[in-house]
Each structure stands twice: as C-alpha cells, then as structure tokens.
Amino acid sequence: MEAELWADVSGLSAGATPAALARVRTSAVTTVLARLDQLADWKPVERTTLACLVLRPDELDLGDSPVDLVVAGTPEILQALRPTADGRRLGVRCEIADGAGMDAAAALCGSVDVLVAAFADDTNIPLELLLARAQGTHTRVLKELVSSAEAATVVGVLESGPAGIVIRGDQLGDLDRVGEALRARRETRRDMVALEVTRAESVGMGHRGCIDTATLFGEDEGMVVGSTSSGGVLVCAEVHHLPYMNLRPFRVNAGAVHSYVFGADETAYITDLRAGEPTYAVSAGGRFREVLVGRVKVELRPLRLIEARHGDTVVNVLLQDDWHVRVMGAEGRPLNLTEVRPGTQLLGTVCRPGRHVGIKVEEQIDEF
Incomplete structure (x- = not known):
C-alpha cells in the first residue's frame, strides 16, 4: 500500500x-x-x-x-x-x-x-x-x-x-x-546485464508507441522494453542531443505496440498503458522508479529488430528505425539505434519467461 x-x-x-x-x-x-x-x-x-x-x-x-x-x-x-x-x-x-x-x-x-x-x-x-x-x-x-x-x-x-x-x-x-x-x-533496484547483439536489421513498417510521462528523465534513464517476457533492452529517454528538434525529456520512444514495458515486478503492454497509470523509469544502474503515464502516442513507422543474448537467454525488441532513437550501451553510454551491429554490447534485463496479464507465473512458456 x-x-x-x-x-x-x-x-x-x-x-x-x-x-x-x-x-x-x-x-x-x-x-x-x-x-x-x-x-x-x-x-x-x-x-x-x-x-x-x-x-x-x-x-x-x-x-x-x-x-x-x-x-x-x-x-x-x-x-x-x-x-x-x-x-x-x-x-x-x-x-x-x-x-x-x-x-x-x-x-x-x-x-x-x-x-x-x-x-x-x-x-x-x-x-x-x-x-x-x-x-x-x-x-x-x-x-x-x-x-x-x-x-x-x-x-x-x-x-x-x-x-x-x-x-x-x-x-x-x-x-x-x-x-x-x-x-x-517507491524505488527498487534490479540487476542490469550486458546483452550481446546477435541481429540488427530493418524489418518494415509497424505501429510504435511513444510513452510520454509526467516526469523528467535523467541522462542515464529510459525504459526496459522487450518483445518477450524473457527480458528487454534499456531504451533511452529523449534527453540526448537532437539537431533538428527540441528534446522531449519526458518521453521514451518505446517500440512496437506489442512490446512489454518492464516494471519492478510486473510488465505491461505498451497499448495497455493509460494516462494516470504508473510505469517505471529505469536507470543504467538498475534503479526502477515509479512514474506516471501522461499519454501513449501510437504512429506507423519503419521498425528495426534488435536481437541480443545474455548466456542462454535471448531477448529482442522492435524500435523505430531511426538514428535519433537511442539504446543504452553496456558501459552506460547511449548509442544511436542505427549504430548497433551484431557484437554490440547493450544494457538490459533478463528473467525467467512466463507472464499472464503482466504477472510472473510458474509455467512453461516458449516465446520466439
């Protein structure tokens, strides 16, 4: 409570x-x-x-x-x-x-x-x-x-x-x-891990959601986003230099609409988030702090698939295919999405798969 x-x-x-x-x-x-x-x-x-x-x-x-x-x-x-x-x-x-x-x-x-x-x-x-x-x-x-x-x-x-x-x-x-x-x-901490990219390529058009919040993100913050419940990649907030537009320090360009957004204990689909509901800003050091959703903005955009591995766990994320979208490198340095190649080390989380309405469940679930 x-x-x-x-x-x-x-x-x-x-x-x-x-x-x-x-x-x-x-x-x-x-x-x-x-x-x-x-x-x-x-x-x-x-x-x-x-x-x-x-x-x-x-x-x-x-x-x-x-x-x-x-x-x-x-x-x-x-x-x-x-x-x-x-x-x-x-x-x-x-x-x-x-x-x-x-x-x-x-x-x-x-x-x-x-x-x-x-x-x-x-x-x-x-x-x-x-x-x-x-x-x-x-x-x-x-x-x-x-x-x-x-x-x-x-x-x-x-x-x-x-x-x-x-x-x-x-x-x-x-x-x-x-x-x-x-x-x-209301802050908690979770272990962040290095993810080695195994695949990075354009995959065509799809709907992606920007998550706008009622808070200001720090330079090392964003949200953990992934296509499966096995984990995700730390996607940076729009707090880093953009030559053609003003910064949006309240926003994370969070990826394709099917994606999970990882919280401290639960996940939510991007399309399930609503104004006034809580979600989590995540730092490179693993701090999860609760923030309020202001809106989710969904638009049709070209998408890029990033697949990465930590040990035996494979995660992936679909993000807007543009260099101004940043993901956090394993050393805590933001990387332009279009710079990411197989072998690049990213920061993210991994966990045992299996979610039902965002809550961890103990059952065998395979996601591809």
Whole structure:
C-alpha cells in the first residue's frame, strides 16, 4: 500500500487554518488531521481524506461532516471514544518518551486502524520496535516528524518503513521535501546485464508507441522494453542531443505496440498503458522508479529488430528505425539505434519467461 502523507493542522489557530488548508490542496497530502471546530474551513478534495482529532469524548458530534477517520488525542480517551465514532475508522495519537510509552502504544496495535507515533527522541530504534510489534495486525503506524530533515531516514526504517508520515501545521513549508522522500521510497533496484547483439536489421513498417510521462528523465534513464517476457533492452529517454528538434525529456520512444514495458515486478503492454497509470523509469544502474503515464502516442513507422543474448537467454525488441532513437550501451553510454551491429554490447534485463496479464507465473512458456 502506498505511503501516506498527513498534514496535522490541529495545532493551528482558527486564523491560520484557511491558509494552511490552501497549502495542503496544492501538495501530495493524503490526509488532513484537524480539530472539529476547524472543519467549517474544509472543502472536500477527492484525493484527500479528513481525520478529526478529538481531545475529549464530549467534543465529538460529527453529524453529517465528511470525516473519514476519528483520532483520539491520547490513549486514555480511546475507549470512551469508541461508542461515539459512528462506524468511522478509529485512530489514536501516542506520545512516546520511554519504553513504557512504547509498550503502551504497541499494545494498541490491532485495536485501531491508525496509530500516530509522536516520539520525544530523534532515534529511530523505538520506531523499528513499534513497527515490528505492529506486524500481522491491521494497524497502520505513522510517524510524526519533528523536522523535515528526518524524512529520508524515517521512510527507510526497516524494509517497508512506516505506513506514512505526519507533518505538523507549523512545518507545512516542508511538504514538498517530505513528499519527495516518500516518492523515493517507491524505488527498487534490479540487476542490469550486458546483452550481446546477435541481429540488427530493418524489418518494415509497424505501429510504435511513444510513452510520454509526467516526469523528467535523467541522462542515464529510459525504459526496459522487450518483445518477450524473457527480458528487454534499456531504451533511452529523449534527453540526448537532437539537431533538428527540441528534446522531449519526458518521453521514451518505446517500440512496437506489442512490446512489454518492464516494471519492478510486473510488465505491461505498451497499448495497455493509460494516462494516470504508473510505469517505471529505469536507470543504467538498475534503479526502477515509479512514474506516471501522461499519454501513449501510437504512429506507423519503419521498425528495426534488435536481437541480443545474455548466456542462454535471448531477448529482442522492435524500435523505430531511426538514428535519433537511442539504446543504452553496456558501459552506460547511449548509442544511436542505427549504430548497433551484431557484437554490440547493450544494457538490459533478463528473467525467467512466463507472464499472464503482466504477472510472473510458474509455467512453461516458449516465446520466439
């Protein structure tokens, strides 16, 4: 599940609330935590849920408000709050200053939907312990940041990290920095291998797709594209010099429409990708980072077949037959497609064949 980013505006005065909520609307915030008296300033946003912080049980009279989650301000009022939550999801905020406080918070895992952990110290050891205790329960543990400088280390705690991060209302200027740290958490790494080209030739006309994304690619990035589930070639993004046109640093000229685009764990046909869906930018070092598809542009173009081998595994890709299409050489240097010859070393990935709707399956599949 994707990491959450919360903005806690409950500590702000009534006068400061409208500006804070306006800032939240232009950010990647997934949940706003506010007091009941602040809700009059909230206008629903489709991608943002609303949580209400309750410090006394008698404060809670939600009526028809758009609150999705009720958060008890302390563990002590949690039990009193349960009967008045009106079927909404329930959470609790725990201030943790020592081992006893951590044990008390851990004991609540499994009995609430969300636990917001506010640690007195900047060490991540108690967070690791709390996350370990929450394993196997439905409780999502979020860490309240003391400062945005913590973000990069907090999201990397343990393999999966906390379910999300909470930013206080007086630190909303750091929303973008923390959001970037959470996005970086969605990166994974895969081994890239050298592929020796065994065949490179023009094969005639066909439809190819350019994948335009809502991101800017780095100079060593592109997408891994192949005709079979055995693997593919790293096709460079349009970030390298073109004498006759402007660069398209958001685009990969990704090849024939039947091709697989390889992600960190799954593949997708080029023609299956749609605006707003995730795909992966891949670096020469093997970093797969999630990016959003903006559009796929399909046109009839001359195609060129590149077939390459790594050990006993053979992969191939059909790309637009033009020198301005680049593929990544095994040494991390972009090569014009028309320079590629048998014996050229390219960079790509190989894997055991067998995919069904893009997901790896354990069965015998031969692809030619």
